[in-house]
Amino acid sequence: MNSSHDTKTQLLSKRIEGFFINKKPFRVFHGSTNSTRILTFKQDEMIDISSFNEILSIDANNNTAVVEPNVPMDTLVEATLQYGLIPPIVMEFPGITVGGAIQGNGGESSSFKWGAFNQTCNWYEVITPQGEIIQTSPKKHDDLYRAIPGSAGTIAVLTAAEITLIPTKKYVALDYVPVRSFSEAKEKLEEMGTQKIDFLDGIMFSKTSGVIITGSFSDNPTNVRRFSRAHDQWYYLHVENTLRKNPEGWAEEVPIVDYLFRYDRGAFWVGRFAFEMSGMPYTRFTRWLLNPILHTRKLYQALQESGASQQHVVQDLVLTADTFVEFSEFIDRELDTYPLWLCPMLPDTTSPFQLNNIDTKSIINVGVWGANIPDYEEFLQANRLIEAKILEVGGKKWSYAHSYFTEDEFWSMYDKKRYDTIRRKYHATLLPTIYDKITVKSRHPIEKKKAVFKTLFGLAKLRIEK
Numbered sequence: 357m358n359s360s361h362d363t364k365t366q367l368l369s370k371r372i373e374g375f376f377i378n379k380k381p382f383r384v385f386h387g388s389t390n391s392t393r394i395l396t397f398k399q400d401e402m403i404d405i406s407s408f409n410e411i412l413s414i415d416a417n418n419n420t421a422v423v424e425p426n427v428p429m430d431t432l433v434e435a436t437l438q439y440g441l442i443p444p445i446v447m448e449f450p451g452i453t454v455g456g457a458i459q460g461n462g463g464e465s466s467s468f469k470w471g472a473f474n475q476t477c478n479w480y481e482v483i484t485p486q487g488e489i490i491q492t493s494p495k496k497h498d499d500l501y502r503a504i505p506g507s508a509g510t511i512a513v514l515t516a517a518e519i520t521l522i523p524t525k526k527y528v529a530l531d532y533v534p535v536r537s538f539s540e541a542k543e544k545l546e547e548m549g550t551q552k553i554d555f556l557d558g559i560m561f562s563k564t565s566g567v568i569i570t571g572s573f574s575d576n577p578t579n580v581r582r583f584s585r586a587h588d589q590w591y592y593l594h595v596e597n598t599l600r601k602n603p604e605g606w607a608e609e610v611p612i613v614d615y616l617f618r619y620d621r622g623a624f625w626v627g628r629f630a631f632e633m634s635g636m637p638y639t640r641f642t643r644w645l646l647n648p649i650l651h652t653r654k655l656y657q658a659l660q661e662s663g664a665s666q667q668h669v670v671q672d673l674v675l676t677a678d679t680f681v682e683f684s685e686f687i688d689r690e691l692d693t694y695p696l697w698l699c700p701m702l703p704d705t706t707s708p709f710q711l712n713n714i715d716t717k718s719i720i721n722v723g724v725w726g727a728n729i730p731d732y733e734e735f736l737q738a739n740r741l742i743e744a745k746i747l748e749v750g751g752k753k754w755s756y757a758h759s760y761f762t763e764d765e766f767w768s769m770y771d772k773k774r775y776d777t778i779r780r781k782y783h784a785t786l787l788p789t790i791y792d793k794i795t796v797k798s799r800h801p802i803e804k805k806k807a808v809f810k811t812l813f814g815l816a817k818l819r820i821e822k
Contacts, residue, residue, distance in 0.1 A: 425455025
């Protein structure tokens with residue numbers, strides 16, 4: 357690939373081999389996270405891959421890019437746009453990394469067409485827990501290639517990937533179609549998913565009010581809106597306010613980068629809870645004033661520092677389209693949490709540990725983010741209620757979020773026999789399992805004011821214990 361990458365990879369391979377020789381488990385430290393779980397690392401039980409953050413090559417003739425796992429979405433998009441290209445799937449938060457999208461599941465409004473981020477990757481370079489460097493693809497080490505997505509770094513350590521790229525234009529032309537029920541939202545998502553469009557998602561503001569949003573690449577803007585500047589309205593608030601004024605729908609064009617990261621400021625709508633933490637009123641002026649700490653990178657730092665994710669239900673659920681209405685009515689009845697984000701996904705039945713590995717024609721992902729629940733036992737109960745419903749309807753859950761499944765419940769959704777077999781084959785049995793990594797095992801203190809101060813002054817960091 358290149359000398360810098362090869363040197364880093366060889367050094368990392370030796371360190372991993374040392375853990376293997378000493379029969380010592382380890383965890384992978386990336387330097388940042390988009391998980392809502394409170395993470396703690398031990399210095400002598402981790403490998404640090406935060407330096408694997410380079411774009412190794414972009415091939416404009418073959419529409420591919422080779423990148424290291426710690427390359428974030430905004431850096432990747434900035435580089436590929438110079439060639440008039442972008443990845444087919446760009447996660448809505450700029451700090452989400454390539455490795456996180458592959459091993460921890462990644463999708464966005466183009467997922468109705470492309471599926472999860474891993475479905476756009478041609479090959480992976482990994483280091484097995486024995487220290488062996490392997491390039492995997494559908495033609496070489498296919499079992500490992502299929503097992504890496506969704507595995508949360510519990511089978512091998514990802515060091516590079518080749519990503520497919522697609523041509524883009526300067527704008528995304530958006531059409532907003534109002535809907536007045538969950539069943540109408542489902543019908544519109546399925547209907548529009550067959551059209552020649554590039555993006556598709558939706559927002560439900562209540563049980564009887566929502567909007568389905570389609571997007572197509574465009575170079576001919578007539579009504580441009582932006583969402584990345586401090587004085588711009590947060591995207592979801594713009595949609596909600598415009599829907600009130602235009603109950604029959606509307607259209608507008610958004611610059612490509614503003615569109616891809618339209619949910620960055622405010623982290624969809626979860627950022628409103630930062631105002632509770634800071635004691636500030638929730639107004640357009642204060643959103644402008646606090647803009648530096650209201651982008652997702654800062655909000656995730658504050659979340660890790662404060663422990664506040666133990667008071668808010670933040671879950672992404674993957675459902676068959678046939679169970680979407682039942683599940684949404686359940687959320688309305690039990691939690692009354694709005695807005696809800698709707699994102700259709702193409703299934704992937706070739707990657708056994710991916711959340712969109714569901715044998716169905718149509719999948720709808722529902723983002724359930726909100727529900728401030730100060731009482732910890734009630735918070736646990738709300739999450740367990742959601743998990744029980746997911747098991748009942750045959751769905752799955754994104755792994756970034758708090759998980760309280762029992763081990764039997766978790767493995768009822770995935771092929772444990774296949775998982776154990778491939779871990780044995782590639783000498784990964786000393787590593788924690790997916791279940792071990794994503795399950796919340798302890799409660800952490802909540803320190804909101806301290807977290808706001810440390811985040812504002814750039815002092816918030818992931819916990820590393822000596």
